[in-house]
Amino acid sequence: MKKKMKKNLKRENRNEIDYMHQIEGRNPVREALKSGRPIEKIFVSKGELSGSIGEIIKLAKKEKLVVQYMDRSKLDEMSICHSHQGVIAIASAHEYVEVEDILNLARQKGEDPFVILLDEITDPHNLGSILRTADASGAHGVIIPKRRSVGLTPIVAKSSAGAIEYVPVAKVTNMVQTIEYLKEEGLWIAAAEMEGEEYYYQKNLKGPIGIVIGSEGKGIGRLVKQKSDFLLKIPMLGKVSSLNAAIAGAILMYEVRRQRNLMG
Known part of the structure; x- marks a missing residue:
């Protein structure tokens, strides 16, 4: 019973x-x-x-x-x-936008584009949390792939605590081609990577920027990694080898916000 x-x-x-x-x-x-x-x-x-x-x-x-x-x-x-x-x-729990819409939003605000790219994030709670942090840190939008990724489901909507209503999300067929397009539009692409070249706080993240976050299990795909301008690592001083994708994303998003605040 x-x-x-x-x-x-x-x-x-x-x-x-x-x-x-x-x-x-x-x-x-x-x-x-x-x-x-x-x-x-x-x-x-x-x-x-x-x-x-x-x-x-x-x-x-x-x-x-x-x-x-x-x-x-x-x-x-x-x-x-x-x-x-x-x-x-x-x-979908919300309409998607085009990548161009996200860039246009930044231009309308008179700001350098600040975009979050998610490479195969499949956990709806992670995506919801990332949307929440993207809203709080002033990111202009989030880009996700059509395949092997969670979309804007009801669980994502609930996990985002309302941020899904304010953060534009674009769903793309090819993430590598999207990165190439963003670079043509003047964005630098920084990817979170455990074996990165520099610690995230050592890199200049001012100006037009795209932050790539990979899945917890696989990390960032090989081609996406190759197309990124630089790979950033987060110090890991404890026993665990990696961070939750939403937490790693939050650290990098707020580093972008910190540097932009200093610039202003």
């Missing part, structure tokens, strides 16, 4: 966060895709790949969306309306 109550409470809490963003049923999901509504992920019942489900999968792949196949019993557990027809989509 106690286990059942706990399960029901968990479902109620999840529904409170997700009900506005969870789309269930073949027609609703298909129309959401056709309308261009931002979708984070689509869950499909294993074995149901024909008819309208097949069309949904085709539309999703065209948009390079993540499609996850699972047992129907798992979809039953996820379902809110209990009529999912073998497919559930999770819509």
